[in-house]
Amino acid sequence: MEKEKAKKQVFMNRELSWLKFNERVLEEAEDERVPLCERLSFASIYQSNLDEFFMVRVGSLQDQMLLGKKIRDNKTHMTSAEQIREILKKVRELSGRRDRAYNTLMEKLEPCGVRLTDFGRLSEEEKDSLSRFFQMEIAPLISPTVVGKRQPFPFLRNKEIYAVAVLETKNKKERLGIIPCTNTMVERLIPVRGQEGCYMLAEELILHYIPRVFDGYQIKAKSLIRVTRNADIDADALYDEDLDYREFMADLIKRRKKLSPVRLELSREMDGDVVETLCKYLDLDSTHVFRSQAPLDLSFLFQIQDILRKNPELFFEKRVPQKSPAFQEGRSLIEQIKEEDKMLSYPYESIRPFLRLLSEAAEDENVISIKMTLYRLAKQSKVVEALIEAAENGKEVVVLVELRARFDEENNIEWSRRLEAAGCQVIYGLEGYKVHSKLCLITRKAEGRVEYITQIGTGNYNEKTSRLYTDLSLMTANVDIGLEASAVFQALSKGEVVEKSDKLLVAPKCLQNRVLDMIDGEISRAQNGEEAYIGLKLNSLTDKKIIDKLIEASCAGVKIDMIIRGIACLIPGVEGSTENIRIISIVGRFLEHSRIYIFGRGQRAKYYIASADFMTRNTVRRVEVAAPVLQEDLKERLQSIFDTMLRDNQKAREACSDGEYRHVAQKEGEEPLNAQEYFYQEAYEKAGKA
Structure with a gap:
């Protein structure tokens, strides 16, 4: 029993670990060292992250409970009900911090010339102006509902705001009045005439004038409400082979918008009976109800940022992705990649060389085919434009x-x-497996022989996120890698997965097992008294098999450094099990998204970049690709990136043996190091020299 208790303390529940990550995002909204308008972004991101968490993770746990499935977390052995209970407790705690952070930000905005107001702070003239605006611009667009025998409770759309009022009739009966507040015809931020930079939220204006809408009733109580709905649908479980897959997915999206609620938020305190009535209509447990002092949707903060763009001191210093010195202007990119492997590091370096590579391939008479896996794309995608051009030029495009x-x-x-x-030729993925790999294969036939240009990335082919996310993109003419990439596409075309690979690590069959083998290799070295090392940069770590193997490696004396932005189900620094493991998380200006695997030190070290986190869904339930980095200068660059991040003492938080994350302290005499700013400065300097 004692042994089992000791073993459990090295594991963190996945959902609670994610909440700790989102807490780190909230800390950025609270941090006075972060420019004011950037703090607004972090506050809004915190909320949108939490929305998605409820829609997907809480929705999934709720489904497990409703189906009566006795599923336990395989690391902490918590049931679905226990996890939901702890989630709600933690979210309630964080909601108070979010409200305080929001109020602080609003106070700091006032000296900058922007403020949100309420009716208690307005003159009679200003109130009259807003009254006329409501009557002329908003009231004609309102569609109120009075819930009763002849009028059922309306469907409340996911994440949209509604004004709700308890209405008392002349014969003292109570009714519920509901007004949708989300309307594309009305701006969310309504200017107050006579006060420059003063605004009122549209939903607050509607709530204030709700007595006008329900003028035959006495208003007993009122509040704004917002419902978050479950979005967790298993497409593969519902798919019928007789249906067109694309049309089936379009229908599935519509169905998702109508799934059951998982959270109800209120902007005002309301009588318990009223809340109970709302929960009854929504079929929601009252423990899932949250009272918010901050607005129920913080996306308007981005509009405030736009208003304040003229004040550069309120924002991060402008940074622009730089030209990579690895590429020469005016020369064929294909020829340059044939000479040596190339690697781009986003957002510090521009994605343009890769886009130029696609355009060049589309026009190259020697190119036979271009094959790509696409997961997320920009709204206006230059990647797709290049692929369409290639197809129109007669290339085979898969x-x-x-x-x-x-x-x-x-x-x-x-x-x-x-x-x-x-x-x-468009393929729509595999039954049972999402295709999450970032793989592009250009096949050429020149001088009677076949050539491959293969690109493997850690992030999506998305020009917008390449300026916001840190990612790596490797381009190589290595024939062995090209042949294995070709085998991946052949398998995908047949609706199959790769059963065997040598150079590439290809999930679901050839990644987890190869990673475990390489960890075993480091364990053997440690047991033989040799230096043994593992370095991992990931978004998340949840795979129980890999976690158990890392614990085994730590116990054998292998030194393990991990940079994990989000979920980490392993607690480091626990004596007797994880004392040789260090985990840091960097949450900063850019979203850390690149994955790097390092096994060993010095000349024998193996380096990979990958699309896969060490989550079971990535390692055994998706098609993912990790590629070896074989060129010495690129290995050195990866090691330098990794080591620099480990030294970050501005944005890094270290996971401690008690399960908490604490800021890495800047030591006496140590220079401040923000890794992301360091990499951008480095990119500017290299581009300048080039």
Whole structure:
């Protein structure tokens, strides 16, 4: 029993670990060292992250409970009900911090010339102006509902705001009045005439004038409300082979918008009976109800940022992705990659060389085919434009578009139609496996022999996120890698997965087992008294098999450094099990997204970049690709990136043996180091020298 208790303390529940990550995002909104308008971004991101967490993770746990499944977390052995209870407790605690952070930000905005107001702070003239605005611009667009025998409780759309009032009739009966507040015809921020930079939220204006809308009733109580709905649908479980897959996915998106609620938020305190009535209509447990002092939707903070753009001191210093010195202007990119492997590091370096590579391939008479896996794309995608151009030029273009990329399904459906219309062969993924790999293969035939240019990335082919996310993109003419990439596409075209690979690590069959083998290799070295090392940069660590093997490696004396932005189900620094493991998380200006695997030190070290986190869903339930970095200068660059991040003493938080994350302290005499700013400065200097 004692042994089992000791073993459990090295594991962190996945959902609670994610909440700790989102807490780190909230800390950025609280941090006075972060420019004011950037703090607004972090506050809004915290909320949107939490929305998605409830829609997907809490929704999934709720489904398990409703189906009566006795599923326990395989690391902490918590049941679904226990996890939900702890989630709600932690979210309630964080909600108070979020409200305080929001109020602080609003106070700091006032000296900058922007403020949100309420009716208690307005003059009679200003109130009259807003009254006329409501009557002329908003009231004609309102569609109120009075819930009763002849009027059922309306369907409340996911994440939209509604004004709710308890109405008392003349004969003292109570009714519920509901008004939708989300309307594309009305701006969310309504200017107050006579006060420059003063605004009122549209939903607050509607709530204030709700007595006018329900003028035959006495208003007993009122509040704004917002419902978050479950979005966790298993597409593969519902798919019927007789249906067109693309049309099935389009229908699935519509169905998702109507799933059961998982959270109700209120802007005002309301009588318990009223809340109980709302919960009854929504079929929601009252423990899932949250009272918020901050607005129920913080996306308007981005509008405030736009208003204040003229004040550069309120924002991060402007940074622009730089030209990579690895590429020479005016020369064929294909020829340059044939000479030596190339690697781009986003957002510090521009994605343009890769886009130029695609355009060059589209026009190159020696190119036979271009094959790509697409998971998330920009709204206006230059990648798709290049693929369409290639198809129109007679190239064979094979594109796997993953229609199950959560919350990007509609965008991907539309791109798949355009690609198909242009003559590209479009594949829609595999049954049972999402295709999450970032793989592009250009096949050429020159001088009687076949050549491959292979690109493997850690992030999506998305020009917008390449300026916001840190990612790596490797381009190589290595024949062995090209042949294995070709085997991946052949398998995908047949609806199969790769059973065996040598150079590439290809999930679901050839990644987890190869990683475990390489960890075993380091364990053997440690047991033989040799230096043994593992370095991992990931978004998340949840795979129980890999975690157990890392614990075994730590116990054997292997030194393990991990940079994990989000979920980490392993607690480091626990004596007797994880004392040789260090975990840091960097949450800063850019979203850390690149994955790097390092096994060993010095000349024998193996380096990989990958699309896969060490989550079971990535390692055994998706098609993922990790590529070896074989060129010495690129290995050195990866090691330098990794080591620099480990030294970050500005944005890094270290996971401690008690399960908490604490800021890495800047030691006496140590220079301040913000790794992300360091990499940007380095990119500027290298581009300048080039």
